[in-house]
Amino acid sequence: MAAISRTFASQLVNRSYVNVPASAGALKKAFSISSSSRDEETQAPTLASTKSRSSAGPLNRSLVNAAPNTNYQTRLQHTNTTTIPDFSKYKKDGNNYDSGRAFTYFMVGTTGFLSAAGAKATVTDFLANMSASADVLALAKVEVELASIPEGKNVTIKWRGKPVFIRHRTGDEIQEAEAVNVSELRDPQTDAERVKKPEWLVMLGVCTHLGCVPIGEAGDFGGWYCPCHGSHYDISGRIRQGPAPLNLEVPEYSFTEDKLIVG
Amino acid sequence: MSLANTFYNTLVKKNSVFVATIFGSAFAFEVAFDTTSTKVWDSFNKGKQWKDIKDKYVQ
Numbered sequence: 001m002a003a004i005s006r007t008f009a010s011q012l013v014n015r016s017y018v019n020v021p022a023s024a025g026a027l028k029k030a031f032s033i034s035s036s037s038r039d040e041e042t043q044a045p046t047l048a049s050t051k052s053r054s055s056a057g058p059l060n061r062s063l064v065n066a067a068p069n070t071n072y073q074t075r076l077q078h079t080n081t082t083t084i085p086d087f088s089k090y091k092k093d094g095n096n097y098d099s100g101r102a103f104t105y106f107m108v109g110t111t112g113f114l115s116a117a118g119a120k121a122t123v124t125d126f127l128a129n130m131s132a133s134a135d136v137l138a139l140a141k142v143e144v145e146l147a148s149i150p151e152g153k154n155v156t157i158k159w160r161g162k163p164v165f166i167r168h169r170t171g172d173e174i175q176e177a178e179a180v181n182v183s184e185l186r187d188p189q190t191d192a193e194r195v196k197k198p199e200w201l202v203m204l205g206v207c208t209h210l211g212c213v214p215i216g217e218a219g220d221f222g223g224w225y226c227p228c229h230g231s232h233y234d235i236s237g238r239i240r241q242g243p244a245p246l247n248l249e250v251p252e253y254s255f256t257e258d259k260l261i262v263g
Numbered sequence: 264m265s266l267a268n269t270f271y272n273t274l275v276k277k278n279s280v281f282v283a284t285i286f287g288s289a290f291a292f293e294v295a296f297d298t299t300s301t302k303v304w305d306s307f308n309k310g311k312q313w314k315d316i317k318d319k320y321v322q
Binding site for chain 1: 266267268270271274275281284285286288289290292293296
């Protein structure tokens with residue numbers, strides 16, 4: 001295998017200008033042909049036997065191939081390269097190269113910025129196609145009239161398929177929620193972290209234990225009570241007792257002047 | 264002639280400037296193209312779009 005690959009490699013790089021049989025006289029002849037001028041071109045008949053059988057690799061170029069025995073004329077590749085054709089017909093007049101160069105770069109730049117703008121527009125269109133449309137975004141929000149909820153009452157609304165508890169808390173309840181020692185809670189959160197306005201408590205009505213819906217105004221801590229496994233939440237929706245690991249989740253919401261927008 | 268030289272020397276000679284010019288022109292072209300095409304569309308569809316007839320339905 002190694003021998004084969006070596007042979008192949010040597011054939012690949014084996015470029016010779018004249019294919020010659022490996023004899024001293026032929027080598028001398030080939031050298032004199034490839035390096036000399038036309039004086040000897042009439043005396044080249046011995047090259048008829050130079051077409052070698054085995055050394056013809058795929059890249060094995062020879063500039064002189066086997067020739068007929070009679071009337072032989074060597075066709076040398078590298079003759080008369082010093083004579084340069086007259087290109088003046090195709091050249092610009094004088095030294096006026098600058099405008100052509102500027103025009104070429106102008107065209108390159110124009111092509112560049114047009115394709116950049118086109119590429120950006122294509123990508124933008126695809127991304128805009130993937131984002132949520134206006135009707136989907138409108139359905140993802142729920143508005144609640146705040147004036148319809150009296151103080152000390154709970155309201156449960158449906159938002160994205162889940163219940164959301166809204167409680168209009170009284171002053172006593174706010175004080176009670178803020179008076180809790182946060183360090184002894186299972187999921188330590190102050191009341192201020194859970195509400196935007198202290199009188200409005202907004203949170204998802206899904207027990208963080210196994211997803212039941214807790215019952216309002218029940219339980220040992222004056223807040224919510226989950227009947228499934230007995231989790232007690234306080235008036236700020238924080239877990240106080242029972243198996244639930246986390247406080248009730250607070251969704252994204254915001255207030256307009258008289259409305260609450262969940263979502 | 265001098266315009267060509269000015270163009271070449273200021274914008275093309277440094278590749279960073281050339282590339283920055285290309286992206287800047289792309290941005291400007293995009294804004295101009297969008298504005299123009301929107302104007303053409305609006306003038307072609309005058310009186311048919313919601314923003315044109317909104318006054319009749321929304322107080």
